[in-house]
Amino acid sequence: MNQALRTDLQTVTEVTHWTDQLFSFRVTRPRSLRFRSGEFVMIGLPGAEGKPLLRAYSIASPAWDDTLEFYSIKVPDGPLTSRLQHVRPGDPIILRPKPVGTLVHDALRPGWRLWMLATGTGFAPFASLLRDPETWEGYGRVVVMHACRTAAELAYGRQVICALKSDPLIGAMVGDRLHYHPTTTRETSPRMGRITDLLASGRAFAELRQPGPLTAETDRVMVCGSLAFNRDMSALLKDWGLQEGSNAQPGDFVVEKAFVG
Ligand code: A2P
Numbered sequence: 001m002n003q004a005l006r007t008d009l010q011t012v013t014e015v016t017h018w019t020d021q022l023f024s025f026r027v028t029r030p031r032s033l034r035f036r037s038g039e040f041v042m043i044g045l046p047g048a049e050g051k052p053l054l055r056a057y058s059i060a061s062p063a064w065d066d067t068l069e070f071y072s073i074k075v076p077d078g079p080l081t082s083r084l085q086h087v088r089p090g091d092p093i094i095l096r097p098k099p100v101g102t103l104v105h106d107a108l109r110p111g112w113r114l115w116m117l118a119t120g121t122g123f124a125p126f127a128s129l130l131r132d133p134e135t136w137e138g139y140g141r142v143v144v145m146h147a148c149r150t151a152a153e154l155a156y157g158r159q160v161i162c163a164l165k166s167d168p169l170i171g172a173m174v175g176d177r178l179h180y181h182p183t184t185t186r187e188t189s190p191r192m193g194r195i196t197d198l199l200a201s202g203r204a205f206a207e208l209r210q211p212g213p214l215t216a217e218t219d220r221v222m223v224c225g226s227l228a229f230n231r232d233m234s235a236l237l238k239d240w241g242l243q244e245g246s247n248a249q250p251g252d253f254v255v256e257k258a259f260v261g
Helices: 003-007 120-130 133-138 151-164 195-201 203-208 227-239
Strands: 009-017 022-028 040-046 052-058 067-073 092-100 113-119 141-148 178-184 219-225 253-257
Touching: 009 067, 022 151, 052 067, 052 092, 052 120, 067 120, 113 120, 120 141, 120 151, 120 219, 141 151, 141 195, 151 178, 178 195, 178 203, 195 203, 195 227, 219 227, 227 253
Parallel strands: 113 141, 113 219, 141 178, 219 253
Antiparallel strands: 009 022, 009 092, 022 067, 040 052, 040 092
16 A cells, blocks of 8 residues: 555544445544535545555535545445445545535525535535535524435434434524425425425425525525536526626536536
């Protein structure tokens, strides 16, 4: 193993399997790693001939946390996740400590209401941002919409949301300012539908008892999901007059694809 690879090695501390297709895990955090909640890093395992097999993963834990959490799909024939899903506490993980990404507060102009819109594993960066005091200092209201095919796939997000109010650091800040709207699209559940359809039809605003639609004056949005979802959601936000932002030029909404593989 070459020197660069050795210095990037971290250790798995905890693994939770949510469904047969989804799991989360924690790894040790390099002392030198600084990141902004919502960013992603490259992580992976040693591959054939010592060449690392790396993929981009959103960090799901907040910037202040001692360990790093990741949330992943298990792709049966995926080069990395077919192996990564079998990691256990004590196993080594490669982590390249160069965090980047656009789902960060710096890429948004100040606003009143923050929307976090996720499909599938796109919830991961929001698991980080929701546990960061900056989110609650910056906004009066935070609305989280998470759509998955089945109810079981909502479990990780639900657990993060449910733990917020008793979080010693931010529980008091959250109060009644968090509005959570989970839906399924391919299994019957109390709330169903695609996020795009729910927002375009106005049903989401009625169900959440929130004023709608979104406006550039009041609303800021973070979008993280499949390419098709990101594309359709961006189009809807632009129709409402919101402008896409970036680290270089903060705007009203930011988009990033949920990482898979
Ligand atoms: P649907 O089941 O109606 O396709 P996936 O597992 O394929 O990544 O999808 C995750 C969730 O994202 C599903 O609930 C899926 O709904 C939804 N989704 C996929 N594409 C879009 C899109 N273009 N607009 C809104 N929601 C979408």
